[in-house]
Amino acid sequence: MDISLMIALFVASAVRMAVPLLLGTLGESLTERAGNLNLGVEGLMMMGAATGFIAAYHTDNIALAILVGMLGSGFGALLYAILTITFRTKQDVTGLALTIFGTGFANTLGKSLANQNTPPAIREFAQATPLHLPLEPVASLPVLGPVLAFIDTAFLQHNWFVYLTFAAAVVGWIYLFRTREGLHLRMVGENPAAADASGIRVIAAKYVHVVIGGILCGLGGVYISVVNVGTYLENIVAGRGWIVVALVIFIRWDPLKAIAGSLLFGALEIVGFRIQHIEGLSSIPVFSQYAIDMYPYLMTIIVLVITYARKKAYQGPAALGVPYFREDR
Amino acid sequence: MRLRIAKKETAGGWRAAAIRIISVLVALLFSGLIMAAMGFDPIAAYLAIAKGSFGSARGLINTVTVAIPLLIVALGLSISFSMRFWNIGGEGQMVMGAIFATYAAHQLPETTPAVLYWVTMALAAMIGGGLYALIPGLFRAYSGTNETLFTLMLNYVAIKVAVFLRLVLWKDPAAKGFPQIKAIPEAAHLPKIFGVHIGWIIALVVTVFVAIYLKYTKRGYETRVVGESERTAHYAGINVRRVLVGGVALSGAIVGLAGFAKLSGVSHVLSESIGGGNGFSAVIVAWLAQLNAPVMILIALLFAAMEQGAMGMELALKIPVSVSDVIKGLILFSALASEFFISYHVVIEKGPRALLRQYRRSGRKELQADTPEGEDQA
Numbered sequence: 001m002d003i004s005l006m007i008a009l010f011v012a013s014a015v016r017m018a019v020p021l022l023l024g025t026l027g028e029s030l031t032e033r034a035g036n037l038n039l040g041v042e043g044l045m046m047m048g049a050a051t052g053f054i055a056a057y058h059t060d061n062i063a064l065a066i067l068v069g070m071l072g073s074g075f076g077a078l079l080y081a082i083l084t085i086t087f088r089t090k091q092d093v094t095g096l097a098l099t100i101f102g103t104g105f106a107n108t109l110g111k112s113l114a115n116q117n118t119p120p121a122i123r124e125f126a127q128a129t130p131l132h133l134p135l136e137p138v139a140s141l142p143v144l145g146p147v148l149a150f151i152d153t154a155f156l157q158h159n160w161f162v163y164l165t166f167a168a169a170v171v172g173w174i175y176l177f178r179t180r181e182g183l184h185l186r187m188v189g190e191n192p193a194a195a196d197a198s199g200i201r202v203i204a205a206k207y208v209h210v211v212i213g214g215i216l217c218g219l220g221g222v223y224i225s226v227v228n229v230g231t232y233l234e235n236i237v238a239g240r241g242w243i244v245v246a247l248v249i250f251i252r253w254d255p256l257k258a259i260a261g262s263l264l265f266g267a268l269e270i271v272g273f274r275i276q277h278i279e280g281l282s283s284i285p286v287f288s289q290y291a292i293d294m295y296p297y298l299m300t301i302i303v304l305v306i307t308y309a310r311k312k313a314y315q316g317p318a319a320l321g322v323p324y325f326r327e328d329r
Numbered sequence: 330m331r332l333r334i335a336k337k338e339t340a341g342g343w344r345a346a347a348i349r350i351i352s353v354l355v356a357l358l359f360s361g362l363i364m365a366a367m368g369f370d371p372i373a374a375y376l377a378i379a380k381g382s383f384g385s386a387r388g389l390i391n392t393v394t395v396a397i398p399l400l401i402v403a404l405g406l407s408i409s410f411s412m413r414f415w416n417i418g419g420e421g422q423m424v425m426g427a428i429f430a431t432y433a434a435h436q437l438p439e440t441t442p443a444v445l446y447w448v449t450m451a452l453a454a455m456i457g458g459g460l461y462a463l464i465p466g467l468f469r470a471y472s473g474t475n476e477t478l479f480t481l482m483l484n485y486v487a488i489k490v491a492v493f494l495r496l497v498l499w500k501d502p503a504a505k506g507f508p509q510i511k512a513i514p515e516a517a518h519l520p521k522i523f524g525v526h527i528g529w530i531i532a533l534v535v536t537v538f539v540a541i542y543l544k545y546t547k548r549g550y551e552t553r554v555v556g557e558s559e560r561t562a563h564y565a566g567i568n569v570r571r572v573l574v575g576g577v578a579l580s581g582a583i584v585g586l587a588g589f590a591k592l593s594g595v596s597h598v599l600s601e602s603i604g605g606g607n608g609f610s611a612v613i614v615a616w617l618a619q620l621n622a623p624v625m626i627l628i629a630l631l632f633a634a635m636e637q638g639a640m641g642m643e644l645a646l647k648i649p650v651s652v653s654d655v656i657k658g659l660i661l662f663s664a665l666a667s668e669f670f671i672s673y674h675v676v677i678e679k680g681p682r683a684l685l686r687q688y689r690r691s692g693r694k695e696l697q698a699d700t701p702e703g704e705d706q707a
Contacts, residue, residue, distance in 0.1 A: 087666045087669040096609055099609075101658025104652065104654020107649060109367065246478070249478060291489075293492070305468055308473050
């Protein structure tokens, strides 16, 4: 196999690995921009993965699978929202509880369908490559041919779910930084009292974004079980929810940077897997698969430390983790 | 008319206790509804859980065994929590403790007497857990780095380190290619008293230590002052950084000890799953017990019973064992919500027009009575 094809295939799988991370990161960024640190991402992704898969299995309809996955994770996010926003509970304990609840809920629900495969129409959707270029006419051209072939293999052989996810990141950036509602949302996260005083409905904004954020996380779960793997397995999300919590810090709560961040972390996820086939490299401990698995977390820690050491850098929404009491003003 | 939420003066102990008990019952009710919706019989499930955890000597022994590391981790974390240092890195600190204990066990000659094994391994585990907690502790004290996320990430690093040790560095050549770490020697195993390994004695000793430390020692007092307000502590002449760093290290050391208890008492072989989720469950145990050490014994036993009983339930009724996580999560949700009902109450308030009428009728006084300080008259 020639080297450019190998790299292209590697990039293509990094893109696929990035999708659940990107969806989760978008969701958690929205949630944290509203001032709520939701540590329940893992649980929400599990709920999305299980409910989405059940719908996919029984209806063989991708739209229904997505819808049910959204409802499932939306239910979890709503629970979290009611507790942290209305009942003002401690956000990180509530998030941990949501992870325990969501994982248990998903594993209980999915138990009977574990190891089943998705039905044909959904598999067809997952394998479709709608943007694939017809390359036969240009394949023989000297420079253009190989370049197009590389681009095609790396970026254009994915299904709609993948493209819509990356589009969602761009939409998310526009929403946050170029619309009035996005400005209001950021204000709620930075200084809810000031936002309230200027007439923004703080509680409503928090509810809407926490629930939408949770649904985006859940869609990440739907992608994993329904689209990417095509089966439901116990603990299928496998800790990606926690990588998402890390990624959000890494990308500084910015949806555009989230694209780069999730591609990088997605690539790391498969580098470890691929490197075991390269003899000379994998025998060096630092490059062993198991050492590389550690890097996403170590990188996040380094980013965390640098962020807090450089007082100029954006350290996240100022009111993150603080419940809003109008009475305390 | 509109609804307003107001802070209450501290609720009476009985009222608070009643609200907490009701909240657990509400959680059980909701879990029952969820189970019924999934097509399982909730009453049979609860009975099976009770039978599996407390119904037999075997079940009881298993329940206590499961509760031991959970309790020790919760106790360790509670020292961090009382400083408002949100250490959710219990899992990592426990794994680190077990890694250090394993290392110590393999360094000692085979002829070492058992007691010396236990002491060395326990100390090594405390050093491992303590040092591992010290990293985020130092960063928080000196540069304000967010400890919640830092400790969370360190969990995964520790787990990956254990995987790495198992598959690469410490892979036992005698295991015929099976990727596992060499088991600790027989002499290093903890003996059993009343059918349970003596980790339970360690857990009780730690309970007493933490209760006394936080309540009756100078250092414990300083710890609590730092938790109340770092600024107050600073003005009172307390060296906040030193208390914080020392407290976090002690916290991690105790959590590390749980790693030793699990390794030496139950697993005997180090693996990445030695933490067993205790680091996360313990956050909840410590929190539900309101950082009260003796109460943690009760809650740790309850959680262990749920886990142990759920296994019996799966065997008997084919209800997935993960139902116990659903119940745990719901108990926690409703316990969290119950704090709200303990410290707030809902006031029905007159709307602005009614207030204005009232104001015109009777002058300023009554309107003032409605400012936040005078909520109870409202």
